[in-house]
Amino acid sequence: MSQATLDEQPIEPSLAPETAFPAALGPACEKCGRPNTAAACQHCGWYPVLGIHVEIDDAYEAVMLGPQAAVAEGAAAPKQPGWEKHLAVWASLIPWWGWLMVGTTLACVAAGVAARLATLGNPTLQTWCGVGGLVGGLSIAAVCHVVAFVLCSFEDANFGVADLIIKPLKTWKQIASGLPKYIAIANGGNFGVSLALSAALIVGGVPYERLLDWGFKAPPKQSLVGAIASAASQAKGDDNKSLEEAVNEFAGDAGVDQLSGDAAGKPPAAVKPREKLECLIIGYHAGKSGGIQSLLLATDSGGKLQYVGQVTPAIEAAEAIELLKKFERSLATRPFVKTSESAVWLRPRFTCRVTYREWPNGARPKDLQWDQMLDEVKLPW
8 A cells, every 4th residue: 555545534533622631641542532642542552553453352453552541541431330340250260050049059949938838738748848849859979970970980080989988078079170060960969958958948848857757666675575574484494384374384383463553642742754674575465356346464563573564555456467467466365464363374475565644652653654665575475
């Protein structure tokens, strides 16, 4: 391009006279009118010596503009409201996949609150919602944990099978470092944990006593076992006698029952807490339908077994059937402890725990109520 051609092209500033920068800021670009002290304009890239526009690096522009350009930019740029600035800061701090996981957690919390409010008048439905959310959330979290472990083991040979249980955080640390590639697995685990916690802490109604009951029966106290063993050893006497003969002889030679009736007296004014009592089941009464109607009990009193009364077992139908089958395999012809009651007698193997309101001297415990079945007595006979 010739010098004549350059001279013929008029130079028109891009800024109107009323918006032009003041002359006090120094030399200005002939194209954009902004202050410029360099060979090329740091704003529009106009190179007056060559008569062309060039590209200006952002870092170079920031260094070269200096405080004067910052004043000019501040005078021209509109100010943003405070909330927009905060929103922009949070948007830059948390990536999109982080907002997705936060939204998933808040959705689980909202669902838990809604379920709690909807089931306030229906405890059964609340239990179903609580247990379903807890079990479902833990299942989803477990599946996601296994999938995450498999993915990590494919990419890292240092993962062992034991790390699946022993070092669960090792798996999720690698998953977190691989985000957003593994966002589906990470958010799935987050959903499962959030759902389980929401069901347990917000919905409620989870019967933890049933979830923790694995069917193990507590053993009877050693004092009761010692009294049974002592009574059995006294009953056997002669080594040549069979167990049936020894039990029958003990039942015939045992002292009369010294516990007779309830002691007369006024009940205490204050309601006392119920006491627990471990007993030996010496017999039972069968109902009309063939089930167990009541159990006859004896307990340790001063190192000697004594008859204390009857109790109706509060057990489920399936457990009652199974218990009756065990009773039928351990029948005896006479009671192991002397009593005037009549019943189907049992060998001294089955124990239980009951509660009573009070136990006056010389009388039987009052108001016996069922608590639970204990383990069978393990004695060598």
